Amino acid sequence: MPELPEVETVLQGLTPAMEGVKISRADVNRPDLRWPFPSAMAERLTGQTVLKLRRRAKYILADLSSEETLLVHLGMSGRMLISGDPLGQFSRAHPAVAKHDHVIFHMANDSRITFNDPRRFGAMDLVKTPFADQHKLLRSLGPEPLGNDFHENYLAQVLNGRNTAVKSALLDQRIIAGLGNIYVCEVLFRAKISPTQKTSQITESRIFNLVPVIRNVLTDAIKAGGSSLRDFRQANGELGYFQHSFDVYGREGEPCRTPGCKAQIVRIVQSSRSSFYCATCQS
């Protein structure tokens, strides 16, 4: 599910309900997700105030008053849903605990945040706040695509000499942190680059052009509240709607949206993942 725009959307939804608010209790309903939870996680969360909520790549980080930081990854199917009425803006009763509700945060403002993840590819960990960036899962991440460290010269330098398809390179979180399968497909369509193109074969001007294209695709998706395919929800339960703006993802056999192009979108498999593209427009 969640690539950078979806995680950013969830973060923005959670912030008013969680930031500055104490966790009165945490229910931890199983011992692990992708990996075992950190020891005594429920006790280490209980009573702590969330000082700051932030995002790094596809991770949500919650800095706690205990000087520990809770690190959350949504994996493929993770959701964080708010219930209750933290802002007095809407009223919604707390739902009964459902299947796959693995962790529930009971906040002092009477809201609840429920982490639900059927496939359990998600993860949570606790780390001392000053060392959060050095956490094993974070320390090798490349620059944020919407941040200042991601720019034309960086991308040209890091892609130069690599002998891999540009699709794989843009999915590599060490090169750029936050893109996933959907948004790489959409980026390559807008940039008119074939997903099979080797990075070393792409001209410098086309590499440079990828930078604003990546930024635009991500910012458009964030404005739309992310993409809801099967089960993605914003933290308030609403759907994102960027999926209606897909040019290629999931559109195998449908017409290319480039004006005047008569081709159909094709699907190929690269490193066991689907790539959607227009073989006429993208080279």
Next chain:
DNA sequence: ATAGGCACCTGGTGGC
């Protein structure tokens, strides 16, 4: 060091 494949897990869909 780098590139490619597999594994982890559940649920939805479509074909027979």
Next chain:
DNA sequence: TGCCACCAGGTGCCTA
């Protein structure tokens, strides 16, 4: 209805 194969938004780890 049932069974089965296949597909899914991620990514760490193992192999060559």
